[in-house]
Amino acid sequence: MTENDPANQARSGRVHRLALIVPGDPDQATGGYRYDARVAAELRRLGMAVDVIGLAGRFPDADDQAGAALDATLRALPDGHLAVIDGLALGGLPEVAHRHAGRLALVALVHHPLADETGLAPLVRNRLLESETRALAACRRIVTTSDFTARRLADLGVLPDRIRVVPPGVDRAAPHRVTGSAVHRLLCVGSLVPRKGQDLLIEALAGLKDLSWRLDLVGDPDRDPEFAENLEAGIDRHGLADRIEIRGVQDPDTLDATYRNADVLVVPSHYEGYGMVVTEALARALPMIASTGGALIDTVPPAAAVQVPAGDVRALADALRRWLVDPGLRAEKQAGARRLRRSLNDWTATGRRFAQALDMAAGATAA
Incomplete structure (x- = not known):
């Protein structure tokens, strides 16, 4: 035996x-x-x-x-x-x-x-x-x-x-680059499915054309092709094709570079059972704007994030505007992310x- x-x-x-x-x-x-x-x-x-x-x-x-x-x-x-x-x-x-x-x-x-x-x-x-x-x-x-x-x-x-x-x-990772660029680089990572709420993010950003930002949507468009097509239609309908890019699935090295080049992670999910993108962002000292959907109410640390009620487009738009116009808020959450980065489990x-x-x-x- x-x-x-x-x-x-x-x-x-x-x-x-x-x-x-x-x-x-x-x-x-x-x-x-x-x-x-x-x-x-x-x-x-x-x-x-x-x-x-x-x-x-x-x-x-x-x-x-x-x-x-x-x-x-x-x-x-x-x-x-x-x-x-x-x-x-x-x-x-x-x-x-x-x-x-x-x-x-x-x-x-x-x-x-x-x-x-x-x-x-x-x-x-x-x-x-x-x-x-x-x-x-x-x-x-x-x-x-x-x-x-x-x-x-x-x-x-x-x-x-x-x-x-x-x-x-989470794996150890190099911190994201803080460039101070005039164009704020927003990142959203997750399969393109209704639960992830990318449609809410597009609607929220449609009212922020007066501010300087770009958004990368990273995630699999094939899990719900109809939803992915609706996202593309929403981008076109709001005239945001020059600001929002759907990048599909990225290999680990490319995704790591995308994280490092971002200024803030946006997590607009209706619901998450955990939200691994949260710890992946913190591993890179990347602050967040996130919903309170599901486990995010527990897993997103207030010191490193601005949180909004899940499903609330207006609240998300308000949080994004505050982020884009308030350097003090950005510095506060950036410092919190740097502190929390040292306490993550591997x-x-x-x-x-x-x-x-x-x-x-x-x-x-x-x-």
Whole structure:
């Protein structure tokens, strides 16, 4: 019997091998997928064997192909094996999860509840809420990335002692360049989807043509092509094509350079389960203008940011105007970002906390 044998794991309370199961291509450039990938890398550094498995099919409102893919993946795992399933893959398939819960150690990784996604029809929202609640009951533990999401799951009936919070880490990075240029460089990073609120930002900036600024929108336009097209139409409608550029997905080096060349990060999201762009900005001492949507009310530090109510275009426009005309405000938040930059956790700490959560799950039972 080897240390990677699932039965040995269960007796020792230490995890040596696990499957990390995600929907679709594991290499997608979103915060959730990057979190999953970095956790997998850190667990491997701790000596664990981690198999990352991407599932075919439609998620999170799962179709038959998705159900068959998850069922086949779990069926192929030996008894006692630990399987960490991303909430996007798990929440729509409670029957599959319960089918395997008796012989596998299932752990859910929930970035935010599926029903909290922006723009869902009421029937879809209710179906996802009921489905995810049942799916989570099949899991020994639930890992979330923020205290906010942990509270949301508790509101949905998940017992708090089954939840472990493992926030993302961040890589060390060079601070952004403070150039004092007359043209203020605004940056917004996130997939072009309704929840991220880029349409609100465009509307807010439409009333600030009297000021000097440029905006880079960085994010995947293919996750919701209709929304991305509407953003382009809004830019054209307001005559902002010479000021706003949609740059698509950027590789890590290009994105790092984009951060370093920005003056302020704008996070207009309706909702975030954590908002990894917040720590990525702080790692570069980059101040922020951000909403209070979801976990942002907790994760955005007031010392480094101006915050506005989520979904409030007028408040966002007012905050942007204040930022652009008030050098004292900019200096205050810049200084706060520099101070906070020194206190950020790295991915090594995240990996250790995640490993501890897995060790606890190895000896636990499902709800």
